[in-house]
Amino acid sequence: MDSVLSPTKFGILWDRLISIADEILNTLVRTAFSIVVREGRDACCVILDKEGRSVAQSSESTGAFIATMPITAKHMLRKFPAATLNQGDILVTNDPWIGPGHLNDITIIKPVFNKGELVALIGTTTHLPDIGGIGYSATSSEIYEEGLRIPICKLVKSGAINEELLEIIQNNVRSKEQVIGDLKAAVAALHIGEGRIIKVITEYRIKDPGLLFSSILDRSEQIVRSKIEDIPNGDYHNTVNIEASGNPIKIECILKVRDGEILIDYSGTSSTISEALNSPLSFTYGWSAYGIKCAVAPAVPNNEGSFLPVKIHAPEGCILNAPHPCSVAARHIVGHFLPSVIFGALSKEIPLALMADAGLFSVIYFSGRDPNDSVYAIEYDPNGGLGATANYDGVSCTSFPTVAHTTPAEIFERATGLLLERRELRQDSGGPGKNRGGLGQIVSIRNTTKKDVTAVVTISRTEFPPRGFQGGNDGELKAVYINDSPAHPRANHKLRPGDTIRLEDAGGGGFYDPFQRDTDKVIQDVINGFVSIKSAKRDYGISIDPKTMKIEKH
Numbered sequence: 001m002d003s004v005l006s007p008t009k010f011g012i013l014w015d016r017l018i019s020i021a022d023e024i025l026n027t028l029v030r031t032a033f034s035i036v037v038r039e040g041r042d043a044c045c046v047i048l049d050k051e052g053r054s055v056a057q058s059s060e061s062t063g064a065f066i067a068t069m070p071i072t073a074k075h076m077l078r079k080f081p082a083a084t085l086n087q088g089d090i091l092v093t094n095d096p097w098i099g100p101g102h103l104n105d106i107t108i109i110k111p112v113f114n115k116g117e118l119v120a121l122i123g124t125t126t127h128l129p130d131i132g133g134i135g136y137s138a139t140s141s142e143i144y145e146e147g148l149r150i151p152i153c154k155l156v157k158s159g160a161i162n163e164e165l166l167e168i169i170q171n172n173v174r175s176k177e178q179v180i181g182d183l184k185a186a187v188a189a190l191h192i193g194e195g196r197i198i199k200v201i202t203e204y205r206i207k208d209p210g211l212l213f214s215s216i217l218d219r220s221e222q223i224v225r226s227k228i229e230d231i232p233n234g235d236y237h238n239t240v241n242i243e244a245s246g247n248p249i250k251i252e253c254i255l256k257v258r259d260g261e262i263l264i265d266y267s268g269t270s271s272t273i274s275e276a277l278n279s280p281l282s283f284t285y286g287w288s289a290y291g292i293k294c295a296v297a298p299a300v301p302n303n304e305g306s307f308l309p310v311k312i313h314a315p316e317g318c319i320l321n322a323p324h325p326c327s328v329a330a331r332h333i334v335g336h337f338l339p340s341v342i343f344g345a346l347s348k349e350i351p352l353a354l355m356a357d358a359g360l361f362s363v364i365y366f367s368g369r370d371p372n373d374s375v376y377a378i379e380y381d382p383n384g385g386l387g388a389t390a391n392y393d394g395v396s397c398t399s400f401p402t403v404a405h406t407t408p409a410e411i412f413e414r415a416t417g418l419l420l421e422r423r424e425l426r427q428d429s430g431g432p433g434k435n436r437g438g439l440g441q442i443v444s445i446r447n448t449t450k451k452d453v454t455a456v457v458t459i460s461r462t463e464f465p466p467r468g469f470q471g472g473n474d475g476e477l478k479a480v481y482i483n484d485s486p487a488h489p490r491a492n493h494k495l496r497p498g499d500t501i502r503l504e505d506a507g508g509g510g511f512y513d514p515f516q517r518d519t520d521k522v523i524q525d526v527i528n529g530f531v532s533i534k535s536a537k538r539d540y541g542i543s544i545d546p547k548t549m550k551i552e553k554h
Contacts, residue, residue: 033181088159101283291339356509359384385438394438433472433510440505472510
């Protein structure tokens with residue numbers, strides 16, 4: 001291969017790497033045993049160079065996973081330098097402080113050798129259905145309660161799986177078949193990826209893959225830096241509150257924009273707490289870098305080059321830089337706010353590029369025994385509405401910033417024996433605006449079995465709503481009910497036979513003054529049931545007679 005790549009060949013090879021990452025992830029998803037990976041696609045695949053820098057990712061990868069993968073890979077290479085790695089080795093860890101932030105997320109990385117030389121790394125991160133401990137919950141007070149912590153070690157040694165490690169894992173988890181099945185699915189997917197990368201190297205006669213990888217990283221970095229340079233140098237502030245048991249958590253950030261770089265300074269943010277909402281620095285970096293990327297250069301494929309212009313500072317001991325042994329199981333509750341915090345800081349400077357606050361991801365983690373009396377541990381993850389933008393209404397029931405899917409009702413019911421008896425759009429939940437926020441949803445699940453079921457709820461947005469931008473109104477708050485009585489939004493609840501748990505999800509924030517909304521859009525929202533007649537009058541100034549649909553604009 002030429003030392004200087006033509007633009008055409010460069011584009012083809014970059015696309016091939018992304019395609020390979022997509023194939024690896026799709027192989028993993030098709031062969032996974034757990035519902036959270038197979039249906040929820042709570043996973044990612046990343047191709048890295050031999051130094052551990054991420055080069056290409058699968059198209060549906062979760063933002064924090066792709067940004068933390070290089071951190072994990074470099075830690076692995078420090079413990080197992082290239083000279084100590086053999087063909088067929090695969091490394092593994094779920095250490096929250098060098099990965100995506102809690103024990104359920106496990107990262108598996110395979111070195112790729114070509115003719116005996118290390119040329120690349122490929123990795124996956126998946127959310128395990130169970131990792132032992134008290135389960136996926138916000139109620140733990142330190143990491144030791146949360147499950148099995150796997151140090152960096154070899155899952156596969158020279159092609160032979162480490163059976164002792166698998167036995168340790170099996171002895172510490174409830175859903176043994178699903179957990180081990182997912183690990184082996186990742187091994188199989190990475191094996192496929194290794195073959196595809198070597199094929200590309202051979203097919204295009206690439207003598208130095210590092211040249212291609214460095215070119216991709218350099219190009220991505222240049223584009224992102226140029227986009228940041230369009231933002232005037234300055235300090236941009238935002239503060240967000242998040243509910244917790246006790247005083248609210250304060251996330252305070254200053255975006256310091258300087259000549260193509262951004263430092264995100266979280267000084268002033270609340271300290272760690274006893275609830276498991278604490279975020280390790282790696283997870284904080286993942287969502288922070290992703291937030292900047294979405295704001296300034298969403299069209300550039302993600303890799304380490306696109307994240308290099310972003311630096312963060314979070315004082316150790318604050319909730320965004322939680323030290324060991326803080327509890328971190330529900331760190332998503334805080335981490336998922338970070339892109340919105342960043343958008344809010346930039347909302348006056350580049351409003352046309354941003355989205356109002358989203359309703360965010362909700363987690364209800366069910367465990368019990370299925371109709372066959374087998375133990376299960378399964379997430380059901382409804383999504384709130386997306387915030388509106390300067391040009392569009394927000395999308396309803398769509399996840400942000402994570403891209404995990406909601407499990408289909410039929411799959412969930414068959415796996416648990418529970419009944420998903422209601423799932424509908426939540427009227428008036430989207431924040432009013434010239435462009436309306438996306439709607440949240442109402443989800444109701446009944447325990448139709450003859451046994452008790454544990455429902456672990458870990459949600460936010462129950463006290464502080466998704467904020468509208470540029471004069472748009474806030475979205476509605478979330479709420480959880482058991483048998484129509486309010487329930488704690490971050491607690492473990494026992495559902496007895498016949499009990500029902502109901503989530504009323506948040507809608508996204510609106511964008512611009514709601515009185516600027518086109519009258520026909522308001523009428524159509526009322527017809528579709530998205531907006532009530534009461535809200536049409538109160539929020540948009542449009543009176544509608546429910547019988548005649550006669551309209552009078554005030």
